[in-house]
Amino acid sequence: MSVRSIGPRRATLAGEVRGELERMIVEGDLKAGEKMNELALSEIMGVSRGTVREAIRSLADSGLIDLIANRGAYVHETTFAEVRNLYDLRGAVFAMACSSAARRVAEGLARDVPKAIERNLDQMRKATAKEDTARYYKLNIEFHDLLLGAADNPKAKTIYDNLVKEMHLFRRRGLSVPTNMARSLAEHEAISAAVIAGDADSARAAAHLHITSGFARYMKMLEQDPDVAG
Amino acid sequence: MSVRSIGPRRATLAGEVRGELERMIVEGDLKAGEKMNELALSEIMGVSRGTVREAIRSLADSGLIDLIANRGAYVHETTFAEVRNLYDLRGAVFAMACSSAARRVAEGLARDVPKAIERNLDQMRKATAKEDTARYYKLNIEFHDLLLGAADNPKAKTIYDNLVKEMHLFRRRGLSVPTNMARSLAEHEAISAAVIAGDADSARAAAHLHITSGFARYMKMLEQDPDVAG
DNA sequence: AAAATGTTAAATGTTGACAAAATATGCCGT
DNA sequence: ACGGCATATTTTGTCAACATTTAACATTTT
Numbered sequence A, B: 001m002s003v004r005s006i007g008p009r010r011a012t013l014a015g016e017v018r019g020e021l022e023r024m025i026v027e028g029d030l031k032a033g034e035k036m037n038e039l040a041l042s043e044i045m046g047v048s049r050g051t052v053r054e055a056i057r058s059l060a061d062s063g064l065i066d067l068i069a070n071r072g073a074y075v076h077e078t079t080f081a082e083v084r085n086l087y088d089l090r091g092a093v094f095a096m097a098c099s100s101a102a103r104r105v106a107e108g109l110a111r112d113v114p115k116a117i118e119r120n121l122d123q124m125r126k127a128t129a130k131e132d133t134a135r136y137y138k139l140n141i142e143f144h145d146l147l148l149g150a151a152d153n154p155k156a157k158t159i160y161d162n163l164v165k166e167m168h169l170f171r172r173r174g175l176s177v178p179t180n181m182a183r184s185l186a187e188h189e190a191i192s193a194a195v196i197a198g199d200a201d202s203a204r205a206a207a208h209l210h211i212t213s214g215f216a217r218y219m220k221m222l223e224q225d226p227d228v229a230g
Numbered sequence C: 001a002a003a004a005t006g007t008t009a010a011a012t013g014t015t016g017a018c019a020a021a022a023t024a025t026g027c028c029g030t
Numbered sequence D: 001a002c003g004g005c006a007t008a009t010t011t012t013g014t015c016a017a018c019a020t021t022t023a024a025c026a027t028t029t030t
Helices: A013-026 A038-045 A049-062 A080-106 A113-130 A133-150 A154-168 A181-197 A200-224 B013-026 B038-045 B049-062 B080-106 B113-130 B133-150 B154-168 B181-197 B200-224
Strands: A065-068 A072-075 B065-068 B072-075
Touching: A013 A038, A013 A049, A013 A154, A038 A049, A049 A065, A049 A072, A049 A154, A049 B049, A080 A113, A080 A133, A080 A154, A080 A181, A080 A200, A080 B080, A080 B154, A113 A133, A113 A181, A133 A154, A133 A181, A154 B080, A181 A200, B013 B038, B013 B049, B013 B154, B038 B049, B049 B065, B049 B072, B049 B154, B080 B113, B080 B133, B080 B154, B080 B181, B080 B200, B113 B133, B113 B181, B133 B154, B133 B181, B181 B200
Parallel strands: none
Antiparallel strands: A065 A072, B065 B072
């Protein structure tokens, strides 16, 4: 067939607005704690208030916003106490996903996963050698996406993605760039080895350790630079 | 304060409708796969279509319904393949929660949790002795709620509750009543012991095993009575 | 008869208007 | 100035009407 559907699958207007709001929040266009005025947003985007309202409602369960009856929506302000809970949850989901990925590799499903992981690891080693943190940051996200995908559990992936987005709302620094690439890489290698070997329990343990270590590293960074935590 | 709001805090009409829809789905009033007609529902409930629409949208991320652009909302039909994914996720969240609960007990927070757990276990032992499955069912839910509460991780509790609701959508039997009370009780005792002792790692392992065993038991039941699985 | 096309009915998507609640404003007294 | 109260404005909640898309049906064509 030579004819292809035109444009980026624009299903509904409200869906598009939702995406735009999400972007504005994650990129800091709308700051944490800020109120989301339905009328103002609708005028900025050139759609009706009802449409903005619907988009806001659809974001309610993502953790990015807080909804208060008769008082509107506010960009969620992630507190220090919540960060630990988010790390705990993220660790649990990620560990489960790696375990599932390993199981699926062992069962012969996900045959192309090992190669994709190896490729990612290779690039990470190079980025680490060059101390290219920006590249490492991208590859790190790709690594996690790869494993979440290999687990073949769409709901887990959705939950994980929402958790990551919500963590970005805690101040603005520190959660994005790994503080210690070499350390992080070593943990990735351990996870990868277990998954490729099809060892579900080892994969779970290694993944859990990876998130736990990430939290510990982050805490240590906060001690050195308390301003970030407020 | 002498006046208390009746039932779960419901400030807005759309929120009330949402609750009613949730009830209709979980109790089977709206069957899995069934289409949710906005106009029909609005007439049944005596509210405007827009309000029903908003309620439906707010349920979108709960896993209970599927939303298709320009085609409306359908009650989610949980497939057999999804059940495993749901079990995996539930196990991960529950294990994490029990681990957190144990840590909090060890840290001296959650001082009244051990007593509450003991009380629940006592009643469970009695229900098991009397083979009172209905009572055991209630206590079982209470047990899980207790630990999710002790973890002090509201988001985890929300996710867990949604997972449980979604699992109910897989046919109608088998997921509610434990197939083997004695076995289940023994696992609860193991979890409880670890939590009360403040041993986070043991609690995590015991909780994980509990969900895994539950899945295995369920699978075995399906083998004996394949009609349930379709 | 089966497939493709044209037409009609029904459902969803979007908008603007009205009602109710919350916030801001201004007045008054001390 | 300050705090309390009535009032005005703003904002959210709800509803009804219009536009667009989808689904169902009848008709034509092969």
